[in-house]
Amino acid sequence: MKTLVAGLCTAIFLAGSAASALALDVPRPLVDADWLDQHMDEVVVIDVRKDPSTFTKTGHIPGARVVKSGDLRTKRQVNGLTVDKMRPDQATFQANMRKLGINTDSAVVLTNRGEKASQVVHSTLLYWQLKYYGFDNVAILDGGNAAWDAALMDVSHDPAEAPEPGTFVAKAPREHLVATLPEVEETVEYGGPQLVDTRNLDYFLGLKTKSYVYAPGxxxxxxxxxxxxxxxxxxxxxxxPVPELSAIAQYLGVDLHEPMIVYCNSGNLATANWFVAHELAGNMAARLYDGSMHQWTQEKGNPVARTIN
Known part of the structure; x- marks a missing residue:
């Protein structure tokens, strides 16, 4: 009898331990290198890069899985026009995440090279997409691989290995996280949320433009x-820090805590500002205009302001 009771207790303990391991919740939108190091066996680390060939050249967090940032976006037909660099549909996104070995009960930490903001946006893009498709157990490694290196953690140069396919399920889209073209047009004509251009000043002024944006400004x-x-x-x-970000935004005429629609050239860079407003500052009324200037300038008749002609 004692043996039976002991066996049952052991089974319950092991089951509880397994459940606890599976039930790890990331504590906040940003985690640091020390936290990740302590939980490496409990999380899936996804390294998002513009050029995956650098994964082995520059090194990566041991066990990380790599994805090309360009593979996270696709073309969509909207109002009879082909809009590029958009979020994938639900089925495609689910397949992409399963290919990375993400399960429904995974805790996911996103990283990037972390040397500059243009690399950080690769993580915020995937973070926004995961949130959009109903997955909340995700965080970003603050400072990415550069912070990991600075903390003198182990670095691997091993090639990426294909993981076992995951069981990730993309849920119904959270449409409140995205702003559509008609909503932006309505805001321009009648007023509404703050419109926030997240590009560098030379693009905002119309001094420079991308090839896929058809009017400067x-x-x-x-x-x-x-x-x-x-x-x-x-x-x-x-x-x-959020207080510093709030002060910077306020100086430029933006309130991080008021409803806003953020955009850029194609809906990539703006995810950094969305992450700051929505996830760090707690502004639940912050939305991303996924089509951004690429879609806006495709539509005939949409006005563009150019500060410098």
Whole structure:
């Protein structure tokens, strides 16, 4: 009898331990290298890069899985026009995450090279997409691999291995996280949430433009809050403290705590500002205009403000 009771207790303990391991919840939107090091066996680390070939060249967090940032976006047909660099549909996103070995009960930590803001946005893009499709157990490694290196953690140069397919399920889209073209048009014409252009000033002013943006300048009534200000530029690109970010935004005429629609050239860079407003500052009324200037300038008749002709 004692043996039976002991066996049952052991089974219950092991089951409880397994459940606890599976039930790890990331504590906050940003985690640091020490936290990740302590929980490496309990999380899935996804390294998002523009060029996956650097995964082995520059090194990576041991056990991390790599994904090309460009593979996270696709073309969509909207109002008879082909809009590029958009979020994938539900089925495609689910397949992408399963290919990375993410399960429904996974705890996910996203990382990037972490040397500058333009690398950090690769993580905020996937973070926004995961949230959009109903997955909440996700965090970003603050400062990415640069912060991991600075903490003198182990670095691997092993090639990426294909993980076992995961069981990830993409849920119904959270449409309140995205702003559509008609909603932006309505805001321009009648007023509404703050429109925040997150590009660098030369793009906002119309001095420079991308090949897939068909008119220089910005959406009328928009304020500018360049995405590089979201992170520090000395050492690993960690996010600035919220009070400092709020002060920067306020100086540029943006209130981080009021309803806003953020955009950029194609819906990538702006995810850094969305992450700051929605996840760090707690602004639940912050939305991403996924189509951004690429879609806006495709639509005939949409006005573009150019500060310098």
């Amino acid at each position: 910005h959406i009328p009534k928009a304020s500018v809050l360049p995405y590089p200000f979201m992170t520090v530029d000395d050492g690993p690109a960690v996010f600035r």
